[in-house]
Amino acid sequence: MSPRTASCPALLVAAPASGQGKTTVTAGLARLLARRGKRVRVFKCGPDFLDPHWLALASGQPVDNLDLWLNGERDVAARLHQAASDSDVILIEGVMGLFDGEPSAADLAMRWRIPVLAVMDASAMVGTAGALAYGLRHYRPGLPWAGVLANRVASEGHAALVEAAVEAAPDGASAMGWLGALPWHEAFALPERHLGLSMAGELPDAQARLDAVAEALAHTPLGAQDEAAWLRWSVAFPPVAEADEPTPSLLRGRTVAVAHDAAFAFIYPANLQTLRDLGAEVVWFSPLANEPLPACDAVWLPGGYPELHTAALAAATRTRDGLAAHAAAGRPVWAECGGMLALCKSIILTDGARIPLWGLLPGEVVMHSRLAALGPQAWQTPHGELRGHTFHYSTLQTAMAPVAHTTPARVHGRAEAVYRHGSIQASYFHAWFASSPRATAALFGAEVAA
Incomplete structure (x- = not known):
């Protein structure tokens, strides 16, 4: 019926x-x-x-x-x-x-x-x-x-x-x-x-x-x-017709560990559903609690407020070491906005204080009192267009060369850089995973035909 x-x-x-x-x-x-x-x-x-x-x-x-x-x-x-x-x-x-x-x-x-x-x-x-x-x-x-x-x-x-x-x-x-x-x-x-x-x-x-x-x-x-x-x-x-192609199970058998606490809380429920629709098992860990990285195939460090929790994150050596070992083994990490900040060498707060962070990405974050970027963005990946947005009060100073840039959806928007450092991919770009399940699966290590 x-x-x-x-x-x-x-x-x-x-x-x-x-x-x-x-x-x-x-x-x-x-x-x-x-x-x-x-x-x-x-x-x-x-x-x-x-x-x-x-x-x-x-x-x-x-x-x-x-x-x-x-x-x-x-x-x-x-x-x-x-x-x-x-x-x-x-x-x-x-x-x-x-x-x-x-x-x-x-x-x-x-x-x-x-x-x-x-x-x-x-x-x-x-x-x-x-x-x-x-x-x-x-x-x-x-x-x-x-x-x-x-x-x-x-x-x-x-x-x-x-x-x-x-x-x-x-x-x-x-x-x-x-x-x-x-x-x-x-x-x-x-x-x-x-x-x-x-x-x-x-x-x-x-x-x-x-x-x-x-x-x-x-x-x-x-x-x-x-x-x-x-x-x-x-x-x-009205009801909506079934999609021409169901979401492929490109992450079946894979476990994606997601950071989730007061420092990493910017998570669309729809993104989690997309990961599960792709076949992934989602597990959680809290960097603020210095929890060890769970056994996993890939890691997602979402955005949030790492700048408000710098001391706790700097002291989270067990979490940091687990992420370092994960990346050293060539397993994928997707870090967006606040997740990218936590991976950097240090952060300079608005009062001028320089706080060390995890040091898995070469670069330093500078916090500002005014908005640095805002607006919808699209990332043309080899596996499809990921849509999303950007919203941040910081800038990244790094020697890393971007491997890609997003395209702003509005005339006066500013493109965001996408970086790759080993198996880590990072950007200020917040992705809406459902806009391209194939591109999402590739972010987390799936073999996806271009």
């Missing part, structure tokens, strides 16, 4: 810009619905590792990324159909502003007719909130729309003035859909650092913060509505 179209309520939580509170609202709403016994599946638009930590904690489910360029339309469609098949509600957190990026969150909403919930930081406005909401609603004709939620209001009186401004928009309150307001409160602020939000697992009160947001949302029109009201946002997600 062929699969059927799956339907369930879905919202895309967007904003006029970054920093408006999209993650707070999405995570709080997911937590509220999950506490009511709903099966909530949350996605994050665009390449992002940090927001999904909060969204997964709130929903109790893994969080995948959705991006029409990174994933491809077929992959996005398949993930949405599967989510609608086994969930009561789908929530999708947007990226940057609603219309920012190519493709944007609005493009995703338009493609699948997913209603947009606009979150606006109203802390420094009143009447302008109406103009802003009206502009978001009407800037692109035909944009599916759910309503407006004001964030960080100062008082009930402030919220009432913002509501009146939104209701005074030319199309009236019914078209704009006032869904309530959230006050600013320290209890549910999500702390940030240089790459974005702090990871949920680092905060002992992370769940309490989400519960506080959920409680506040419960008293808004959005959070107080019943199941029948949610059904007005139901979206039909």
